[in-house]
Amino acid sequence: MSHASISQSISIVHPISLSHGRNAEVWDTTGKRYIDFVGGIGVLNLGHCHPHVVEAIREQATRLTHYAFNAAPHTPYIELMARLSEFIPVSYPVSGMLTNSGAEAAENALKIVRGATGRSAVIAFDGAFHGRTLATLNLNGKVAPYKQKVGVLPGPVYHLPYPSADNGVTCAEALKAMDRLFSVEIDVDDVACFIIEPVQGEGGFLALDREFAQALRRFCDEKRILLIADEIQSGFGRTGQRFAFTRLGIEPDLILLGKSIAGGVPLGAVVGRKALMDNLPKGGLGGTYSGNPIACAAALATLEVMTDAHLQAWGAQQEAAIVSRYSAWRAQALSPYLGRLTGIGAMRGIELANVDGTPAPRQLTQLLGLARDAGLLLMPSGKARHIIRLLAPLTTEPHVLEEGLTVLEACFKQLD
Structure with missing residues (x-):
């Protein structure tokens, strides 16, 4: 099959054309069967075409296919946010907003922390991946291919080593690098947030050091810096629990959601402390497609299955x-x-x-x-x-x- 009409800047891992799938199996257009260990890069924790999700999509498509929530609220958005607020395992009141993707969730989180803190600097980590939009590119802890040839990126953003038993970087080494950062590169009082994946995805499935996570939480509390947990790939049961941050014994201030939130339908969210989520002026958050009714219905069905x-x-x-x-x-x-x-x-x-x-x-x-x-x-x-x-x-x-x-x-x- 020719791909001449598709941008050649899109890299394709497997040069095949898929036709259909069921749970962990997919078939290409020649009829060849594959076992799928890719899962849409973490989107399909419930597999291809989960019956409960498919039925929810089908039913919602007969009722309301779209309405922009900021023009007039609709029931699926309201019900999903209420259900999500119960599903997030934190001790504080939660509110949030729906987005079209994980990257869009990250972009909105940056707006939220700037509004709440009056600061703009962000600390991210080596090996991180937070999206492909212009602002999230700068958060990523890897240049090739994401940052090449795109010019000056939104900032300021600084990176620290990601401590994990999986890469040999210790908690002490990461804390030493953090001390140097605030001694040499930037005033700690200019930092709005840290953003970190409890388990890195693109970086190679590296599990964050628990001791460092707790030290980072204490540091953020002392310095009035916000902590964002990117659970876009590690969330919704990927590690065997709802979210990976609970393994670390911490609670982030904001949580980024995406990928397996809606059983394969594009959807993301940023959720967190209600005071943070409510700090921007009316109209500061929103989007035309964000929280599309069909995507919300798929997400509600997903959460029903994910006990x-x-x-x-x-x-x-x-x-x-x-x-x-x-x-x-x-x-x-x-x-x-x-x-x-x-x-x-x-x-x-x-x-x-x-x-x-x-x-x-x-x-x-x-x-x-x-x-x-x-x-x-x-x-x-x-x-x-x-x-x-x-x-x-x-x-x-x-x-x-x-x-x-x-x-x-x-x-x-x-x-x-």
Whole structure:
């Protein structure tokens, strides 16, 4: 199929054309079946075409397909925000707004913190990914390909090392870098917020150091700096809990939502402390498509399925399967390129590395092709594009998950 009418600046990982999908399986236009460990890059925690979500979309489409909420409120938006405020596991009153995407949620969060603090500087982290819009590009902790050739980016933004057992950066090292930042680069009183992913996605499924998270929360409280948790990829059960920040023993001030919030329909949100969310003047937040009724209906259906019991069971089952297979591969020395297992819960990455520990991106590229030919779709991540991120739907049938891991095992054996 020709893609001549599509911008060549869009990078495509898998040169196939998909036709349809069901839960953790998809089929291309030739009829070939694939097991999907990409999950729309974290969008499909409930799999392709979940029946409850599909029915909600179908029913809502017969009632109201669109209305701009800032022109006249509609029921799905109101019901979803009420349900979301109950679903967010924090101790304080929550309010928020719906957006079209995670990146748009991040953009609005920047407006909210500027309005609340009167400050403009933002501290983000190496390896971060918060979106592809102009402002979020500057938050990202990676230049290529996101920041190349786009000129001066909105700021000021500063970056710190991301501390994680998965990348070897310690809490002490990150705190030392933070001390240097405020001694050399910027006055702490000019900082509006820190923005951080509890588990990095694009960065390679790196789980944030718990000690650092708590130290950062204390620092933000002392300095009257706001803390934003980007749960766009790690949220909605990806780690086996509603949100990954609860594993850290902290409460952020604002939370960015997206990806699996609506079962595959474009939707995002920024939610948080009510006083923060209400601080901008009337009309300061909003959007034509933000909180589209069909997207809201899909999100409501998604939340109905995502009970704590389901999330815990799905997360535990998937984590156990991945960890068990990986441990067996390590024990049998499956491949000289099999590196570390990163991440936490059901949000896992597998590193491809050389014997000296350096990244092996060439072998990852080879693995992507081998797996695709064998009927398994994988997604790369990491600064050197050397970590496979496993994003199979949480609802993946156990035998399908095992089949996919068996294909992955066979492909590792073929690497050279």
